[in-house]
Amino acid sequence: MKGFAPDEFRARVAGLQGGMAAAGIDALLLTTPPDVFYVTGFLTRFWESPARPWFVVVPAGGAPVAVIPTIGADLMGKTWIGDIRTWTAPDLIDDGVSLLGDTLAGLVAPAGRIGLPIGHETHLRMPLADFLRLQSSLAPREFVDSTDILRRVREVKSPAEVDRIRTICAVADRAFARVPEIAPPGVALDHVFREFQRLLLQEGADWVPYLAGGAGPGGYGDVISPADARPLSPGDVLMLDTGAVKAGYFCDFDRNWAVGDAGDASRRAYETLYAATEAGLAAARPGATAADLFHAMHRVIGQDGDAGRLGHGLGLSLTEWPSIIPTDHTVMREGMVMTLEPGLEIAPGRIMVHEENIVIRNGGAELLSARAPAELPVLE
Template sequence: MHANTAPKRGFSETEFRQRTIKAQSLMASEGLVGLLLMGEQDVQYFTGFQTLFWQSPTRPWFIFVPAEGKPIAVIPEIGAELMRRGWLEDIRTWGAPAPQDDGISLLTELLDPFAKKREKIGVMKGHETKLQMPLGDWERLMAGVSGLRTADCTEIVQGLRMVKSAAEIEKLAHVCGIGSAAFAQVPQIMSEGQPLEDVFRTFRIAALHAGADDAPYVVGAANQGGYADVISPPNQHPLQKGDVLMLDTGLTWDGYFCDFDRNWAIQQVSDEAKRAYDVLYRATEAGINAARPGNTCRDLFMAMSNVIAEMDNSGGDIGRLGHGLGMQLTEQPSHAAFDSTELKENMVLTIEPSLSYGDGLMMVHEENIVVRSEKAELLTTRAAPELPVIG
């Protein structure tokens, strides 16, 4: 599914209209008159508004999805021109930053009619959400619309975002293809003696040359026979004979992430590392095969855990063995014993088994897939069935 030609950037107005209509149908069943959203990906999902300006914490951004019609933007004036290029028509702005009134008056004016009728809106309150505005501003807003009731709309928004459209899957397949192309270059661009920090830098450059918009997430490790963690920034450790090198990357293209890793041995590989890789490869295969509509995330977790137990009986201490993927590096759901989320066709997931072995070592293997009606489809180019050796 890795096309040589990049998909068209952005989405059609029809895509956003369909997302909004689906949300409004779910809102109606919950008795909600609107959704007040302020997180980057939630705003982007309903509007297409995409900017690196989210890196600045200075200004809040708000979207109100009403029970009928298009969403309403309440945003700083600096973002008005970009927002107008999208499909929204009602864009209300203020000169920000304005610490004494950062959009609160505009929000109060918007929500007051609902407050007077004691109606109920949805806000994101659940896991993997956070209040993207000062708590003091939220308290002032609620005091100004004291009759308004709020309910948790996390399940509505996350549920919509879990199941991808064909256009979203096309973008995800494209960025996974870029990541696969960058990983394929590693044996040619990495070598013994190269400092790990240079390995990271070289990989980022390769990913950008392969077509990534950005490489915001590159982590990994290298050490004799394996590594001890999977989230480290680089150090100056030079690659040495007998090291196992792991690189894990989240590249982006048009606002969508890939998220997968690869492992290599430097010149030679221990029998223990070979075995760990083999177990994880087969655990990954079990997870891919279990990723069918009707199964749950727990089913995926158990399918992988049963294979991992051949070498590691810790029971998944790392917490989960994969997750959702989309506009965020990690999204809901989680492949874990606690997650009974039912898999649906067109969910995009990471399959990420890990195990511990030896003296404090670990290994992780990760692929990206899309759930289909019969058999899951790989978006990444499948890793080699045996641990590759560089040099």
Template sequence: MRFKLSAIAEDPMPESTHTRFAEHKARTCRLQADLLALGCGALFVTSEDNIQYLTGFKSPVWNNLTRPHYLIVPAKGEPILISPANYAVIAEQTTWITDVRTWVSPNPEDDGVSLVVDALRSSTDAMKKIAAELGPQSRLTMPAGDFLRIQKMLQRVEFVDGHALLMSYRVVKSASEIERIQVAATAASRALNELPTIARSGQSLYDLAQALKMRIIELGAQDVPYMVGVSGQGGYPCVNLAPDHRPLRSGDVFVFDVAARYDGYYCDFDRDYAVGAPSVEVRSAYRRLWEATEAAIDAVKPGLRMSDIWQVMAKELGGVQQARSAKVGRLGHSIGLRLCEEPSIGEADHTVIRANMVLTLEPSLVLKPSSGRQADRRIMVHEENILVTETGCRLMSLRTPKEMPIIQE
């Protein structure tokens, strides 16, 4: 059981077309002007995606939580990257930052904290506010105790949220960011479209997932950090379980929710399949989800709000209560350097849609409510990726078939 093997795809974005440091520098210059306007002396950054967004710093070492990384963007002057000494070469080869300060890590007594405090003191000057990743959906990628130590050592400075400012830039993608997401989306789409040709009743989702990951990488993605695979008779209970070893059988409906990545940028969409002929109820649910997604594709355009698109899909699903019933909190979201970014296509999210946003459309339906155990319920979910254009939107994922794909028994 495997896809037809082919040579690994050539890099779809060869070095000559890769984002140059000019794009990272331009983002930082804009950020510095906004920091001044907000009365902040600096922005303190610790998360992988935001450091990559501003500097280009990129390496698998982020999987090692032993050693933290810090970026200080002063309102005036050159940014400062503070990194463990054995990672200095990464800074040299993947970033444009010239002021790189290092220490030997791990050092629990002082894992870069004194370097951070010195840099923040010199950067903030007379300004009494420092922006940091403190807002909703943000993360400090450092020990919480060390952050509290930094605050204590800078008692005269107020730490305020800088996450909202960063996301105000990141929500609108550049041409090079869109190109990266498109590479990942195309690879994942093609592999998922091929799945019915190799899947059979009796195989496990685990085995299919391994083959699927390999195929996505063959087709041009660099990795597949996130893959959900869930099955069940007449639907599945959720869309957040890892693929298991249970053999697929007639009457099963299963979903693969895939987030492939290229150069740090994610796609994120799913595909539903039936093992053998699906029931009338499953066919109907699949069609309603397809129509809800289609209505959203037709409706999306700059100037509308995310909540408007939620209402469009809710109407096709059967109304507000039906749209709320899966209890997922939204019907889509933004994507980029994070799998799930702000804003969300939510009932109460009134963010204005802008050109060059990259969004997921993700309607869901409950086919069978829970009878006590959530594992007993049955749902289905559709998901596509779109790019908002000046006049509407275009698909980045290849559109799922209008009729449900069937796996031979």
């Protein structure tokens, strides 16, 4: 898959700059893989190494400036970014801090303000001690929270972004369809996890940053554990939940199976979650809030207690803002990509979770994942 056209990046940056102008922000400092990729197209797995920080500055006008370790200059040079400033990292004394400080000082007047995403679902990917040095070297310039500026732009996906998410969802659809090949009764769950990742790669994923799931009699215990060596047994419910990546974009959905006969309670739970997802699909249209989606699904589930999060944004990260929880009143807009993820407790310590990926259209939700079967499929 080819890179995005420069116009795609120009539109993204213009969106950010519109928000910056409205908020009186003179430059935006970005440090994380999704934020840097979003404005530059710089895509590498090298972020896995915590040794080096990477910086991109979005000025009030014009293209971003990259302030990065020399080792990344070649790859950054293949993007649309022209102004690339490098230092030899790691530098134990000054790991890009002066170079970044000089860059920001050149773009922001002493009375100016520098935006930084420091709110919900963010972190600063640089040593905090270096940030404190940067902050004092740039005084009296002020650092201010610009999480909202970033999220309002990143939340709405362009047609090219939706295409990428649809592509990786289709990869996962094909891999899920082949689960009967790898999960006969008696196979250990960790073997299933390994083989499912192999299927995702074979079907076209570039890499598989996330796989979770579970298996247990009539339901599973939780949805974040790595797999153990317990063999799949008749009566189990198996769930696999993947965040695979292609061309930088994630899918994030799951599928459930009964191993032989997993009992009436499992089948009923499945039907309830299928119906809850239907309610979520019907509610997911521009103007509805994340909280509306929560209540639409929660009403069908009909359980008391802590329902957790019933979905979230999706795209450059496995999970993004907003959250489908009662307190999130973010309004759905055309082009937002979301997961719908209702879950319920079948019995104490036995849960089931469904998940689909959608894009919000003016006419309503459009599925990006193929809809799960209406009845709990059986592995035999």
